[in-house]
Amino acid sequence: MTNWSIEELRENIKRRQIVSQIFAILGLLLIFFALFTLLALTVKMFIDGLPRLSWKFFFSFPSRKPEEAGIFAAWVGTAVVMMMTAVFAIPIGVASGIYLEEYGKKGWLAALIEVNISNLAGVPSIIYGLLALGLFVQDWNLGESILTAGLTLSLLILPVIVVATREAIRAIPNSLREAAYALGASKWQVIWDHLLPYSLGSILTGIIVALSRAIGETAPLITIGALTFIAFLPDPPFTSQFPYISFAWLKSPFTVMPIQMFNWVSRPQAAFQANAAAAGAVLVVMTLLMNGLAIYLRYRLRKGLKW
Amino acid sequence: MQGRDNLLHRRRLEKVFVAVALVLIVSALLVLLSLTAEMFIDGLPRLNWKFFTSFPSRHASDAGLLSAWVGTVLVISLAAIFSIPLGIAAGVYLEEYGRDSWLAAIIEINVTNLAAVPPIIYGLVALGIFVQSWNLGETVLTGGLTIALLMLPTVVVVSREAIRAIPASLKEAAYAVGASKWQVIWDHVLPYSLGSILTGVIVAVSRAIGETAPLITVGALTYIAFLPESPFTSKFPYVSFAWLQAPFTVVPIQMFNWISRAGTDFQANAAAAGAVLVILTLLMNGVAIYLRYRLRKAVQW
Amino acid sequence: MVEQEQSQSMVSERPPVVAEVVDLNFFYGDFHALKNINFYIPANKVTALIGPSGCGKTTLLRCFNRMHDLYPGNRYEGGILVNGENIISPKVDPIEVRMRISMVFQKPNPFPKSIYENVAYGLRVRGIRDKSLIDQKVEEALRGAALWDEVKDRLHESAYALSGGQQQRLCIARAIVTDPDIVLFDEPTSALDPIATRSIEELMVSLKERVTIIIVTHSMQQAARFSDYTAFMYMGELIEFNDTKTVFNNASHPQTQEYISGKIG
Numbered sequence: 001m002t003n004w005s006i007e008e009l010r011e012n013i014k015r016r017q018i019v020s021q022i023f024a025i026l027g028l029l030l031i032f033f034a035l036f037t038l039l040a041l042t043v044k045m046f047i048d049g050l051p052r053l054s055w056k057f058f059f060s061f062p063s064r065k066p067e068e069a070g071i072f073a074a075w076v077g078t079a080v081v082m083m084m085t086a087v088f089a090i091p092i093g094v095a096s097g098i099y100l101e102e103y104g105k106k107g108w109l110a111a112l113i114e115v116n117i118s119n120l121a122g123v124p125s126i127i128y129g130l131l132a133l134g135l136f137v138q139d140w141n142l143g144e145s146i147l148t149a150g151l152t153l154s155l156l157i158l159p160v161i162v163v164a165t166r167e168a169i170r171a172i173p174n175s176l177r178e179a180a181y182a183l184g185a186s187k188w189q190v191i192w193d194h195l196l197p198y199s200l201g202s203i204l205t206g207i208i209v210a211l212s213r214a215i216g217e218t219a220p221l222i223t224i225g226a227l228t229f230i231a232f233l234p235d236p237p238f239t240s241q242f243p244y245i246s247f248a249w250l251k252s253p254f255t256v257m258p259i260q261m262f263n264w265v266s267r268p269q270a271a272f273q274a275n276a277a278a279a280g281a282v283l284v285v286m287t288l289l290m291n292g293l294a295i296y297l298r299y300r301l302r303k304g305l306k307w
Numbered sequence: 308m309q310g311r312d313n314l315l316h317r318r319r320l321e322k323v324f325v326a327v328a329l330v331l332i333v334s335a336l337l338v339l340l341s342l343t344a345e346m347f348i349d350g351l352p353r354l355n356w357k358f359f360t361s362f363p364s365r366h367a368s369d370a371g372l373l374s375a376w377v378g379t380v381l382v383i384s385l386a387a388i389f390s391i392p393l394g395i396a397a398g399v400y401l402e403e404y405g406r407d408s409w410l411a412a413i414i415e416i417n418v419t420n421l422a423a424v425p426p427i428i429y430g431l432v433a434l435g436i437f438v439q440s441w442n443l444g445e446t447v448l449t450g451g452l453t454i455a456l457l458m459l460p461t462v463v464v465v466s467r468e469a470i471r472a473i474p475a476s477l478k479e480a481a482y483a484v485g486a487s488k489w490q491v492i493w494d495h496v497l498p499y500s501l502g503s504i505l506t507g508v509i510v511a512v513s514r515a516i517g518e519t520a521p522l523i524t525v526g527a528l529t530y531i532a533f534l535p536e537s538p539f540t541s542k543f544p545y546v547s548f549a550w551l552q553a554p555f556t557v558v559p560i561q562m563f564n565w566i567s568r569a570g571t572d573f574q575a576n577a578a579a580a581g582a583v584l585v586i587l588t589l590l591m592n593g594v595a596i597y598l599r600y601r602l603r604k605a606v607q608w
Numbered sequence: 609m610v611e612q613e614q615s616q617s618m619v620s621e622r623p624p625v626v627a628e629v630v631d632l633n634f635f636y637g638d639f640h641a642l643k644n645i646n647f648y649i650p651a652n653k654v655t656a657l658i659g660p661s662g663c664g665k666t667t668l669l670r671c672f673n674r675m676h677d678l679y680p681g682n683r684y685e686g687g688i689l690v691n692g693e694n695i696i697s698p699k700v701d702p703i704e705v706r707m708r709i710s711m712v713f714q715k716p717n718p719f720p721k722s723i724y725e726n727v728a729y730g731l732r733v734r735g736i737r738d739k740s741l742i743d744q745k746v747e748e749a750l751r752g753a754a755l756w757d758e759v760k761d762r763l764h765e766s767a768y769a770l771s772g773g774q775q776q777r778l779c780i781a782r783a784i785v786t787d788p789d790i791v792l793f794d795e796p797t798s799a800l801d802p803i804a805t806r807s808i809e810e811l812m813v814s815l816k817e818r819v820t821i822i823i824v825t826h827s828m829q830q831a832a833r834f835s836d837y838t839a840f841m842y843m844g845e846l847i848e849f850n851d852t853k854t855v856f857n858n859a860s861h862p863q864t865q866e867y868i869s870g871k872i873g
């Protein structure tokens with residue numbers, strides 16, 4: 001019955017508390033075990049790679065001799081390709097997200113777009129490689145170039161940015177929209193003056209998460225023809241002749257960090273494994289920095305906002 | 308009528324944005340859809356029974372997907388078995404037990420960082436631990452564990468978000484009638500968040516299906532002309548775990564291999580494998596949408 | 609009913625008491641939310657907590673069943689004595705407290721389960737498996753909450769199919785099914801219309817025979833209408849505690865008089 005004596009009550013609670021405590025201990029142990037293993041291995045990767053992490057490593061081209069090989073072409077390639085990706089994916093993705101959330105809420109067109117986007121977000125990246133090979137390389141004749149790579153990766157992360165934007169905007173309470181409308185603002189003013197500023201933190205976080213996903217991609221880039229051995233840099237964007245700017249670098253062949261790393265991992269010599277570990281360490285530092293930026297931005301931009 | 312002019316101007320701006328956005332979205336989607344359709348058309352002639360029941364071969368027309376799809380099924384199942392319970396448990400722990408302690412903060416930062424680390428790094432890490440330290444070899448088991456590692460942070464993050472979405476008032480109501488923490492978790496937190504957790508888990512799984520780099524790093528092969536041993540045997544104890552020790556390949560790696568070969572015949576094979584992957588993804592997404600719909604309808608607050 | 613209340617308020621000596629609040633202080637982190645609270649909760653009576661918004665009514669109420677323990681950084685000092693035991697002492701398990709002191713919240717918060725399972729939950733967490741006992745207890749509680757006739761034919765439908773007032777009565781049934789000593793109500797009628805409010809008030813008066821009730825309310829009329837004792841709080845302090853009639857007609861503190869007559873709040 002429910003009118004237990006105090007002793008029965010305590011006995012009953014003790015029995016139930018044990019289960020809670022078992023789970024607490026087990027949970028903590030498991031998390032520690034998993035995290036610890038991963039951290040230990042990452043540390044090991046850093047230690048393996050450390051001897052190679054010198055100034056020279058960053059400014060040498062790949063080579064057949066492991067001790068002379070470096071990641072110059074790879075990190076320049078990654079930086080340029082990521083820039084292209086950001087330039088294409090961010091404006092289109094954010095605009096689409098706003099459109100879908102604020103304008104296209106009802107109707108079959110919106111539903112169709114919605115289903116397609118959520119499906120696209122789950123399609124394996126190698127498929128994007130195959131599609132990009134057909135469209136950019138074969139149909140549009142853009143070649144196996146930086147431009148192709150940027151377009152391919154922006155296709156890949158576009159759905160992620162759209163989804164992040166929509167979720168960020170959806171999280172804004174309706175009462176704020178209504179307050180702005182009630183003062184006679186147009187839809188566009190509501191978006192520009194309220195929705196975008198309030199959701200910027202979450203949108204930026206989503207963008208950075210998407211970009212840090214793109215930075216690690218190998219399969220689609222190899223599919224469209226990224227090379228593993230590049231011993232030169234793209235043409236400079238500035239020239240000494242009129243009009244002083246050149247877009248030749250867009251057509252240049254390229255490689256990126258994970259592909260370079262991949263190439264070294266697959267070589268038998270131990271010295272190349274050290275190079276792979278060093279490149280891995282650089283890549284991890286790059287993603288951690290991006291993540292740190294995302295966390296910082298979220299913190300900064302959300303601090304001023306509370307509803 | 309200054310006010311009306313102003314209003315007209317504002318309305319025009321808005322129309323421009325709407326038109327541009329709609330054109331961009333629809334044209335981007337159309338391009339992607341037509342390309343996917345083209346891939347299906349290219350691959351269609353190869354999509355027959357034989358394709359699914361043949362091993363790879365030097366002759367494009369004889370080559371099939373058998374070892375690849377079996378490999379994908381085994382590796383992904385193993386990864387799911389390891390990562391889903393562990394990931395959900397970790398998510399529950401972090402949300403319900405470990406909140407606001409410094410330990411939780413450290414774990415939190417690590418988990419979100421891990422979710423962003425490129426897959427190839429997981430490949431390198433897994434090579435070090437599973438192949439070199441634990442001597443598991445370049446096997447299905449190693450592949451499954453590698454993908455499990457990769458999925459784990461995502462499952463944790465997804466579980467936490469799902470759990471955080473449960474209103475505090477429901478948990479308080481349960482505590483207020485004398486439930487213990489575990490009872491609140493088991494009777495309320497898990498059932499109410501299951502729909503969102505499963506949806507997120509399915510997205511993680513469908514991403515894992517497409518992974519190539521980490522699996523190649525831990526030694527997946529591209530040419531496998533046999534199947535792992537059957538998990539069921541005719542002799543006592545009727546189950547065998549020898550399949551865990553088999554070498555393997557997976558669908559995207561097989562596809563990758565075919566893309567890189569010269570000759571349009573192999574390209575057709577690649578397109579067919581791509582079509583299979585896309586269908587698989589669509590099915591999983593369908594299940595996710597259905598589950599979300601079903602489980603959310605039952606759980607409303 | 610009115611006559612009965614009047615005769616009660618004549619009693620000048622201390623009535624039988626179920627809980628005694630002694631020098632209670634409460635902190636949300638550094639914020640000192642309750643300051644030196646001293647009063648008592650008379651047995652089988654309705655005690656109302658009133659005061660302007662933000663004065664600490666909810667905070668005080670949630671001390672009685674250790675709800676604050678769910679969130680980190682909260683700290684109690686002093687005591688709430690029930691049967692001579694300090695229920696806010698860290699040595700006492702909060703679950704034990706909540707098994708004897710249950711709570712009804714401001715907004716109806718039924719579980720997304722069936723009506724039956726909502727009420728039965730308090731029994732289930734105690735490990736009670738006997739189906740006929742649970743059936744009987746659920747029916748008793750639903751009758752006690754004046755909801756039985758409305759839901760007896762659809763016990764296994766979702767609780768969210770009920771109206772707001774019905775949901776709140778369901779939450780009351782859920783809170784009384786385990787025969788608690790005290791039931792805490794935090795503005796239980798603030799989300800309801802006047803008719804639903806009225807029926808819940810009547811319900812509370814009828815529950816008085818079985819349990820002791822502590823209720824937070826913003827409505828002076830509500831407090832005057834059916835509470836037996838009233839505590840007036842202001843800025844985290846307990847300004848006045850007495851039987852309701854005295855507090856409303858003959859308050860000893862000017863602040864209480866001002867609040868009741870509508871000058872502050």
Ligand SMILES: Nc1ncnc2c1ncn2[C@@H]1O[C@H](COP(=O)(O)OP(=O)(O)OP(=O)(O)O)[C@@H](O)[C@H]1O
Binds near residue numbers: 659660662668826
């Ligand atoms: N979780 C919390 N953390 C910090 N301070 C809090 C918290 N909850 C309440 N407070 C503060 O404690 C004080 C008392 O709050 P409480 O909710 O008890 O007021 P109340 O009397 O119930 O008000 P209302 O009538 O508006 O419900 C307020 O100043 C409030 O700002």
Ligand SMILES: [Mg+2]
Binds near residue numbers: 665666667
């Ligand atoms: Mg309150």
